Amino acid sequence: MKGLSYTEAGVDTALYHRLLDRVRPLIEATQGPQVAAGVGPFAGLYELPGLGWLAASADGVGTKVKVAVAAGRHGDVGADLVNHCVNDIATAGARPLFLLDYFACGRLDAEVFPQVLAGLAAACQRAGCALLGGETAEMPGLYAPGDYDLAGFVVGLVEPGRLPDPARVGPGDLLLGLPSSGLHTNGYSLARKVFEGVALDSVLPGLDGPLAEVLLAPHRLYREELERLQGRWKTAAHITGGGLVENVPRALPEGLAAELQTSRWEVPAIFGVLQERGRISREQMFGTFNMGLGMVLVCPEPVEGLPVVGRVIEAGAGPRVVLKP
Amino acid sequence: MKGLSYTEAGVDTALYHRLLDRVRPLIEATQGPQVAAGVGPFAGLYELPGLGWLAASADGVGTKVKVAVAAGRHGDVGADLVNHCVNDIATAGARPLFLLDYFACGRLDAEVFPQVLAGLAAACQRAGCALLGGETAEMPGLYAPGDYDLAGFVVGLVEPGRLPDPARVGPGDLLLGLPSSGLHTNGYSLARKVFEGVALDSVLPGLDGPLAEVLLAPHRLYREELERLQGRWKTAAHITGGGLVENVPRALPEGLAAELQTSRWEVPAIFGVLQERGRISREQMFGTFNMGLGMVLVCPEPVEGLPVVGRVIEAGAGPRVVLKP
Numbered sequence: 001m002k003g004l005s006y007t008e009a010g011v012d013t014a015l016y017h018r019l020l021d022r023v024r025p026l027i028e029a030t031q032g033p034q035v036a037a038g039v040g041p042f043a044g045l046y047e048l049p050g051l052g053w054l055a056a057s058a059d060g061v062g063t064k065v066k067v068a069v070a071a072g073r074h075g076d077v078g079a080d081l082v083n084h085c086v087n088d089i090a091t092a093g094a095r096p097l098f099l100l101d102y103f104a105c106g107r108l109d110a111e112v113f114p115q116v117l118a119g120l121a122a123a124c125q126r127a128g129c130a131l132l133g134g135e136t137a138e139m140p141g142l143y144a145p146g147d148y149d150l151a152g153f154v155v156g157l158v159e160p161g162r163l164p165d166p167a168r169v170g171p172g173d174l175l176l177g178l179p180s181s182g183l184h185t186n187g188y189s190l191a192r193k194v195f196e197g198v199a200l201d202s203v204l205p206g207l208d209g210p211l212a213e214v215l216l217a218p219h220r221l222y223r224e225e226l227e228r229l230q231g232r233w234k235t236a237a238h239i240t241g242g243g244l245v246e247n248v249p250r251a252l253p254e255g256l257a258a259e260l261q262t263s264r265w266e267v268p269a270i271f272g273v274l275q276e277r278g279r280i281s282r283e284q285m286f287g288t289f290n291m292g293l294g295m296v297l298v299c300p301e302p303v304e305g306l307p308v309v310g311r312v313i314e315a316g317a318g319p320r321v322v323l324k325p
Numbered sequence: 326m327k328g329l330s331y332t333e334a335g336v337d338t339a340l341y342h343r344l345l346d347r348v349r350p351l352i353e354a355t356q357g358p359q360v361a362a363g364v365g366p367f368a369g370l371y372e373l374p375g376l377g378w379l380a381a382s383a384d385g386v387g388t389k390v391k392v393a394v395a396a397g398r399h400g401d402v403g404a405d406l407v408n409h410c411v412n413d414i415a416t417a418g419a420r421p422l423f424l425l426d427y428f429a430c431g432r433l434d435a436e437v438f439p440q441v442l443a444g445l446a447a448a449c450q451r452a453g454c455a456l457l458g459g460e461t462a463e464m465p466g467l468y469a470p471g472d473y474d475l476a477g478f479v480v481g482l483v484e485p486g487r488l489p490d491p492a493r494v495g496p497g498d499l500l501l502g503l504p505s506s507g508l509h510t511n512g513y514s515l516a517r518k519v520f521e522g523v524a525l526d527s528v529l530p531g532l533d534g535p536l537a538e539v540l541l542a543p544h545r546l547y548r549e550e551l552e553r554l555q556g557r558w559k560t561a562a563h564i565t566g567g568g569l570v571e572n573v574p575r576a577l578p579e580g581l582a583a584e585l586q587t588s589r590w591e592v593p594a595i596f597g598v599l600q601e602r603g604r605i606s607r608e609q610m611f612g613t614f615n616m617g618l619g620m621v622l623v624c625p626e627p628v629e630g631l632p633v634v635g636r637v638i639e640a641g642a643g644p645r646v647v648l649k650p
Contacts, residue, residue: 009465010431010432010463010465010466011463011465012432012433012463015433015435016433016461016463019433019435019438019439019442020442020461022439023439023442023443023446026442026443026446026447026450027442027446027456029446029450030446030449030450030454030455030456031455031456031457032455034422034455035423035455035457043458044423044425044457044458045457046422046423046455046457046480048373048376050376051373051375051376054379054422054423054480056423056425056457056458056478056480057425057458058425058426058427058458058459058460058478059460060427060429060460060462060464062462062464063464063465063466063467065467066464066466066467097359097371097379098360098369098371098379098381100369100381100382100383100478101383102383102385102427102476102478104385104474104476106335107335107337108337108340108341108344110340110344113344114344114347114348117344117345117348117351117352118348118351121348121351121352121354121355122351124355125351125354125355129355130355130356130357130359130360130371131352131355131356132356132360132369132370132371132381133368133369133381133382133383134383135383135384135385135476136341136345137385137387137476138335138336138337138341138514139385139387139388139391139474139514140334140335140336140388140514141335141388141391141514141517142388142390142391142468142472142474143467147467149429149464149467149474151427151429151460151462151476153381153383153425153427153478155371155379155381155480189463189464189465189466192466
């Protein structure tokens with residue numbers, strides 16, 4: 001039996017990058033000198049002279065919403081969104097100012113919509129960010145009954161001197177890992193394929209609780225940790241779509257690679273279950289999921305309490321991420 | 326035969342407002358003193374001391390995307406989104422800084438996605454706003470093959486002294502109308518219901534071109550007109566979801582109403598066709614569609630070239646919008 005891959009689960013990130021490259025000149029033509037391109041790969045940066053930079057990010061929660069809908073649990077979808085968004089701009093050294101949401105459904109459900117919104121507001125409060133507005137769209141015919149989609153858009157401020165500079169990263173820098181709570185908001189199309197037909201209240205061997213609970217664990221917020229460690233990390237990678245393999249290199253300058261020592265941190269059980277049931281290759285796992293690390297910091301020195309999960313090396317002609325046991 | 330209404334077409338704005346009210350305290354709890362609540366109803370406002378206010382808005386294009394998909398024409402969906410977003414913050418006196426988009430689909434289409442994105446980038450360029458980033462989500466199982474959704478988030482800057490103040494609006498102020506290009510991005514669920522079974526290449530009696538062309542006319546951008554007339558209008562209403570009836574009062578302080586003289590401007594033919602075919606009440610029409618006015622300015626004096634479409638009156642215990650012939 002052939003193992004599953006993300007592409008076969010219906011998500012083709014290579015195609016996306018190819019298509020994006022086709023329109024990139026048109027996008028770049030819209031960007032004036034205020035746009036700090038090439039910096040802060042997890043957030044867009046717009047300079048406000050004298051004040052610093054506005055850092056902005058748009059995100060969704062992916063098909064994790066399908067799991068929430070199937071389980072009838074909508075309280076944490078908002079936290080998933082807010083934490084994903086706020087983490088993205090935190091990698092640019094930004095503190096969040098405000099967030100706007102986009103909630104789209106076929107028909108508003110009087111139970112579900114307030115649950116989602118209440119969770120969203122509570123998560124904004126915890127992240128220290130104003131819920132400034134949003135758009136709610138009823139689009140009959142586009143969404144099936146019960147389904148909805150949720151996207152968010154956050155704006156934060158990076159004070160002068162606090163913008164991380166990838167050029168300061170060099171060979172020998174350490175990679176420190178911040179633990180994730182599970183899948184966060186990525187890889188759900190593949191995970192749903194793996195668990196097709198499995199009841200969400202099943203407790204699978206090796207897992208601590210019912211599948212719904214494990215899969216719906218909220219995306220962890222790293223804002224406080226990144227602020228507390230300000231000055232001790234050079235750059236940070238938020239491990240989202242594309243997993244460790246695609247995201248860690250976004251925190252490195254060209255020519256450098258990350259050597260990850262995969263025995264240095266504990267990979268949560270859900271990833272082992274996914275890999276085994278889906279017969280997913282190790283390469284696919286690390287290229288799709290966060291594997292237990294929600295954020296990777298590039299630091300000159302160790303930091304007490306954080307595992308060293310690898311180090312920065314010269315890339316040469318090799319891959320940007322090297323997995324070692 | 327009973328006429329169609331927006332609620333029967335699957336969109337219940339009253340329910341939305343009721344549900345929103347339930348979570349409003351949670352939302353307001355996230356908003357610190359930097360959030361200028363109660364001002365700029367078409368945009369959220371966040372104060373940056375010394376610099377002015379950031380004005381932000383989130384919008385979608387509604388089920389106009391379903392018409393675009395059915396017609397196989399994706400080039401103007403981006404303009405719909407950008408112009409909708411930028412108009413919203415222009416009513417707050419903001420010039421746009423940047424926009425981020427959210428594109429969600431079942432599976433990326435190598436033809437459609439670049440068309441949408443190219444249109445989006447071109448529209449950003451025309452609106453003078455950087456396309457700073459975005460999120461593209463492939464969500465198999467949530468969107469039917471060929472379907473997609475598009476949302477946008479814009480951030481602009483309002484310079485000190487340029488924030489419109491509804492408190493300056495008084496009885497006797499004039500309402501000036503800026504013509505729309507058609508339905509813009511609202512009322513499409515109702516319109517699609519009315520034209521169910523009608524081929525999009527039909528040229529219906531009274532209409533200038535094929536139905537697809539009339540329905541897909543891009544949302545008009547009012548940024549330049551609002552800037553050119555800066556100082557001559559007190560407040561502005563962007564006529565979007567909820568039509569003239571819901572949106573014009575958003576530009577007025579409590580206690581005042583708008584008297585619209587509906588013979589003072591030309592209602593485009595598409596609205597007559599919709600009303601007749603759908604047997605839609607006059608009240609529903611004005612409460613769903615823009616009826617030919619994409620933006621309404623509240624001005625102390627007439628402005629050359631713009632029709633006076635009504636005036637501000639005392640509301641008393643009456644409705645906030647009074648329709649006169």
